[in-house]
Amino acid sequence: MTLDPKDLPLRCRCGRVRGVASEIAPYTGFRFVCYCQDCQAFARFLEWRDVLDTAGGTDIFQMPMGRVKFTAGKDAVRCLCFSSKVFRWYTDCCRTPIGNTAGPRFPVVGLIHSFMGHDAVGRSRDEVLGAPLCRIYESSAVGPLPPNAPAPPSLSLFALRASRILGWWLRGLGRPTPFFDDHTNAPLSVPRVLTPSERATLLFRG
Numbered sequence: 001m002t003l004d005p006k007d008l009p010l011r012c013r014c015g016r017v018r019g020v021a022s023e024i025a026p027y028t029g030f031r032f033v034c035y036c037q038d039c040q041a042f043a044r045f046l047e048w049r050d051v052l053d054t055a056g057g058t059d060i061f062q063m064p065m066g067r068v069k070f071t072a073g074k075d076a077v078r079c080l081c082f083s084s085k086v087f088r089w090y091t092d093c094c095r096t097p098i099g100n101t102a103g104p105r106f107p108v109v110g111l112i113h114s115f116m117g118h119d120a121v122g123r124s125r126d127e128v129l130g131a132p133l134c135r136i137y138e139s140s141a142v143g144p145l146p147p148n149a150p151a152p153p154s155l156s157l158f159a160l161r162a163s164r165i166l167g168w169w170l171r172g173l174g175r176p177t178p179f180f181d182d183h184t185n186a187p188l189s190v191p192r193v194l195t196p197s198e199r200a201t202l203l204f205r206g
Ligand SMILES: [Zn+2]
Pocket: 012, 013, 014, 015, 016, 017, 091, 092, 093, 094, 095, 096
């Protein structure tokens, strides 16, 4: 398969679920590291801790949802929710975290690094996506931040992110989305909803 240089192959750990993210460059998305408890609980639910950095951070690239496609294994995609706001996607085959979305109308997916196949194109994550622009929710970090952790967000970064997302929304780049039905808005897979106490066990286990 010939890939456009701006195409990023997507792949779960075992290779059953595959896809492609198009138009990938530092200026077509927003990369950050999230230390929030929900992202940590998601990684622990999947029993895949190496998705997190040493302080519990998840490396996420937010981009328009309509630029992600699954090319294989779509039936193995699953969804987890801690709340009604965020849909967290993963693969059933090998429990690879895919990314987070905020419902069918919000045009953004936060792709998680574990589903990215940048190695296949011989380039590092920093080369493909640019370095992370900021960190968020560091008060939930579970250890000292790594020495290369990005800075907290500045006001101008908030404004940059807001203007990018507004642009994606205005240009209709949230559709067609692989995560929700274009007509009914139903999620691709019925979300499994964890109760707060189930979530709590994920937080204190380790
Ligand atoms: Zn897999």
